[in-house]
Amino acid sequence: MILPPAPLAAVGPDGQPRFGRYQGLAGAPGWDKLNPPHARGALWRRLHHKRWHFVALVTDEVFCGVAIVDVGWSNTAFAYVFDRAQRSVVAAVSPLGVAGLTAKVGATVAEGARFMVPGRRIAIEADGAHGHRLRLEAGRFRINAAYAGAGPRLLAIGPVFDGGSVHSTQKSPGLALQGWLEAGGRRYKLDGGVASYDFSNGLLGRCTAWRWISAHGLNIGFNLQAGYFGDAENALWVDGALIPLGALAVDIAADGGWALRTSDGLLELHFTPEGTRNDDKQLLVASSRMRQHVGRFDGWVRAAPDAPRRAITGLAGLAEDYRARW
Template identity: 55%
Template sequence: MTLPTAPAAVIDASGAPLAGRYAGLVHGFAWARLAPPHARGRLWRLFHHKRWHYVALATPELFCAVAIVDLGWTSTAFAYAFDRNKGKLVAAFSQHGLPGLGARVAGHAGGASVFRGPGSRIAIEALPQQRYRLRLDCGQFGIDAEFGAPVSPILLAVGQADGGSVHATQKSGGLPLWGAVRCGAHGYSLDGGVASFDYSNGLLARETEWRWASAHSLELGFNLQAGYFGAQENALWLDGQLYPLGRAHFDFNPDNPLAPWHIWTDDDLLDLHFRVEGARREERNLWLAASRYVQPIGTFSGWVRASVQAPKRIVTQLAGVTESHFSRW
């Protein structure tokens, strides 16, 4: 079963969210238009409105991830480059922004997101013909990458967020990638690699927790989440088509997230084993907020299929990430 075309907006004329999974971009998430029981006051929205723009870049040699996050009352950004041959991070960046000044996250996935801080600038920009550009200049760490246009539909998921109000996300499948990464005196080519992005925008609970997995080639990819958004964003990209997936199960050791993971869906459309090559970790405990985060980088092997009647497509060492994340924000 493929997904219906995305609506023009995520809220209908009566103020109700158009909950569901769709294929295609939507331009705008006007949560102030929500009607009861989803409506919230302006002050509540200020502290619970969370937006982030995340980009992953993968080649046989390198995996990079970059994120710009608007928490409403403050902002943050992170980026890293992981050398897959060396099995270690070769560049990493993390910085908070000044409230209202450090970051501007786009109003939709086709917009521009920017982070500025002392000695740092990150920009995710939309180009003509559904292409995108990522530029990062953080001292010794630099990225200049272009990616797109999509070879398969973009996912839109809209629905209830546990403990919050409403959430929506736009996620791409694999996108053609080219460009370069600079890590000190060493450079890496991104040409012939694969990019993907995650744009998320919602009214979330004070405490939010999730597990996540994502990996993409140009022919095959998936997005899986278990936590505050249930199965609503679970999807499979296969041969240019986008298919919904059922509830995801993450079997891993929280005390040793670098051990192998087993991930499957309860609709019998995906069963994968994840072998870890390395990880980015971060733990913060501030007065207003806290975060426990680990994002292992590695490869997925197993099988996927578009329906229970379809033959299984074998997946072999597909580069991607898993994640275990708790935020009090």
């Protein structure tokens, strides 16, 4: 199945969201142009409009996750480096910001994102037509990375469960990575690694929860989600082709392993965790609990029900369990 090209805006001229999965990059979604039944008032949108830009940087040595998050009435960021040989987090920051002052997440993925508080600075900036540059400065924890690739981006637009309205997300395939990071008293080379990003923009409910799974090489990768967004963003990348996937079933064993399969029979994988990055926040009116497990995926995928199985062996990625009251 070839996905249609991404529309410029997530909301059509009739004020209705263009629900579906698409291939390519979109412009600003235009949630203020929604008509009933998805329309909401300006104050509701202000309190429920959530945007984030997450980047994963992966090599044989490290897994690094960086995110800038704007929840409307506040903002935050996090970054960490997981050393895969040591099986431990060797650097991490998770500062809180001030609404309208310390962070900006662009209306499109091309606009990037930035976060700045004393002693902490993160910037994600466009670098050419198909790339970005990521810089982070937090004391002795520093990143200077560039990543790019012309593979198809996924755009998913859909309704939100659990009290929200609508949501859109852009996911990248595996992107060629270069640069370096400094963490835990040493410098890691990123050249030859793989980056990927998740840019999301939507009107979410007061309470939101999901399980998110993502792993990418340069020729194969996948994005899976179970929770507030249903199966809208489930997708597989194989040799430059973007393939939509069915609903995800997750079975978590007592030893922490995750068994994953999709309802269309195109994916069956086992995730083995190497370690976990915990990030919990408790505010007066909001809270969040994140468990971002880093590890390896083994199993198989295929591009169509009658296509041969493609083996997945030791593909590095993440399996996240997240819940928020925001």
